[in-house]
Amino acid sequence: MDLGPFTDSPGFDEAAQLDTDDALAGFRDRYVITDADLVYLDGNSLGRLPSRATQIVDEVTINQWGERLIRSWNEGWWTLHLEIGDQLAPILGALPGEAIVSDSTSVNLYKLANAALGARPGRKKIVTDDLNFPTDVYVLDGLAESHGADLVVVESDGVTGPIDGLRSAIDDDTALVSLSHTVFKSGYTYDLATVTEIAHDAGALVLWDCSHSVGVVPIDFDSAGIDLAVGCTYKYLNGGPGSPAWLYVRSNLQDKLTNPITAWWGHAEPFEFGLDYEPVGGIRRFHTGTMPILSLAPIAAGVQDVLDAGMDQIRAKSEAMSEYMIRQVDTHLKPLGFELASPRDVGQRGSHVSISHEMAWPITRALVERAQVIPDFRTPDNIRFGIAPLYNTFTEVHTAVQRTKRVVESGAHTRYLDAEATVT
Ligand SMILES: Cc1ncc(COP(=O)(O)O)c(C=O)c1O
Known part of the structure; x- marks a missing residue:
C-alpha cells in the first residue's frame, strides 16, 4: 500500500504550513518515536512514551x-x-x-x-x-x-x-x-x-x-x-x-x-x-x-x-488539528461512506475526532496492519482519532486521512471482515 506522503493531495500544503507555524513543534522531540512512518493517533487510549x-x-x-x-x-x-x-x-x-x-x-x-x-x-x-x-x-x-x-x-x-x-x-x-x-x-x-x-x-x-x-x-x-x-x-x-x-x-x-x-x-x-x-x-x-x-x-x-507547553497553547493546537481533520474527512472520506460522529462545533469537542462507517472494524484493522495508522475502534461503527498536540503533527493527520481513503478505495479492509482482537 502507498504510505504517502501524498504531497499532491488537497490539504497537504496547508498541513505543512500549519506544522511550520506550530508553536509546540519542538515538544515532539521529547517523545520516543522509533518509527517515523507510523501515524499514532491513539494518545487518548495510551499516550506515547516521554523520553524523560x-x-x-x-x-x-x-x-x-x-x-x-x-x-x-x-x-x-x-x-x-x-x-x-x-x-x-x-x-x-x-x-x-x-x-x-x-x-x-x-x-x-x-x-x-x-x-x-x-x-x-x-x-x-x-x-x-x-x-x-x-x-x-x-x-x-x-x-x-x-x-x-x-x-x-x-x-x-x-x-x-x-x-x-x-x-x-x-x-x-x-x-x-x-x-x-x-x-x-x-x-x-x-x-x-x-x-x-x-x-x-x-x-x-x-x-x-x-x-x-x-x-x-x-x-x-x-x-x-x-x-x-x-x-x-x-x-x-x-x-x-x-x-x-x-x-x-x-x-x-x-x-x-x-x-x-x-x-x-x-x-x-x-x-x-x-x-x-x-x-x-x-x-x-x-x-x-x-x-x-x-x-x-x-x-x-x-x-x-x-x-511546559501550557494548556492554552495545547488547546489552541488541538482545536486547529481537529478542525483541519474534519475538513479533510469532509473532502476525502465523506464520499466513501464515512460520517462525522463527533460534534461539529469545536467548542463542544475534546481532542479526538470520531468518524463512523459500516465497515469501521475491518477498516481499523487494515489501518493498523497495512497502513501504519493507529486509531482505535469503538463498537459498533466508530473509528476514533485521538489528537495529542504535544507530539502529533498536521501532516500526520493529513496522512491518516489519505491512508484511510486508500484502504477503502483499494478494498484492503475486506481481508479483515472476520478479524478478532481483544483490545480495540
Ligand atoms: C472515561 C474513562 N473512564 C474510566 C476509564 C477506566 O479507567 P481504569 O481502567 O484505569 O480504571 C477509562 C478507560 O479507558 C475511560 O476512558
Whole structure:
C-alpha cells in the first residue's frame, strides 16, 4: 500500500504550513518515536512514551530500589502521590492539596461516588448519561444497588450531552450527578460549570470523569465549583500503561467525606499500627494502600510536558488539528461512506475526532496492519482519532486521512471482515 506522503493531495500544503507555524513543534522531540512512518493517533487510549520517563524509571529502579532499597520510602516515595497531585493541580485548576494520584480511575470513582452518597443521606438517586464510559456506569449501578438507590441513565442522541434531559432528571432526591467531561466515543465535552450548577441547585454533589480531557482541554475545577473528579494519567498525560489515576476533592469538602476503603494509607497514624481506623485530615484520606512506585514516578514526566507547553497553547493546537481533520474527512472520506460522529462545533469537542462507517472494524484493522495508522475502534461503527498536540503533527493527520481513503478505495479492509482482537 502507498504510505504517502501524498504531497499532491488537497490539504497537504496547508498541513505543512500549519506544522511550520506550530508553536509546540519542538515538544515532539521529547517523545520516543522509533518509527517515523507510523501515524499514532491513539494518545487518548495510551499516550506515547516521554523520553524523560525512561530516565525516571532508571533512577527509580537502579538508584532508588537497587541501592537505597527500603530507605527510599523516607527519601521521597511515601509522599510521591501527593507531590504528583500538586504538580497536576494547575492543569486541573485546583489548589495544592486538592488532588492525589491513587489507584485506578474505576476505583477512585467508586471511592468518591460512595463518599458522595454518604454525604447526602436520604437522597435515593444517582444521575448519569448514556455517553458515559461503561466502567463508570457499572460502578454507579453497583453503588445504587448497595445503597438502595436508583441509577438514572439519561438518554442522548449518541453524540451530544443531553443537557435538557439531565435538567429534568436532577431533582431534590438526587444525591450525585456523575458524567464524563469529554465523552469517550463522540468526544462531546460538557461545560463543567453549567452541569455543576444544575446539580448544586438541586442540592446534589457532582463527580466528573476527566480521563479524556485532562491535559488537552482546559479545566478549572475551583472556579467552576466542582466537588469531585477523577481521571486517567495514561492518556494525554502520557503516564504509561496502567499508570495510577488521579482524584480531586474540593478542599472544603475533604473532611466531610469518608473514603469507603478505610485502609492504612488514609489513616492518621499508619505507623502506630493501631487497630481502630482514624482518617487523616485532607486529601490523603482518599488514598488506600501502597503505591506502585514504578508506575507512579514516570507520570511526572508527562505532567511536566503539559505544564511546559501550557494548556492554552495545547488547546489552541488541538482545536486547529481537529478542525483541519474534519475538513479533510469532509473532502476525502465523506464520499466513501464515512460520517462525522463527533460534534461539529469545536467548542463542544475534546481532542479526538470520531468518524463512523459500516465497515469501521475491518477498516481499523487494515489501518493498523497495512497502513501504519493507529486509531482505535469503538463498537459498533466508530473509528476514533485521538489528537495529542504535544507530539502529533498536521501532516500526520493529513496522512491518516489519505491512508484511510486508500484502504477503502483499494478494498484492503475486506481481508479483515472476520478479524478478532481483544483490545480495540
Ligand atoms: C472515561 C474513562 N473512564 C474510566 C476509564 C477506566 O479507567 P481504569 O481502567 O484505569 O480504571 C477509562 C478507560 O479507558 C475511560 O476512558
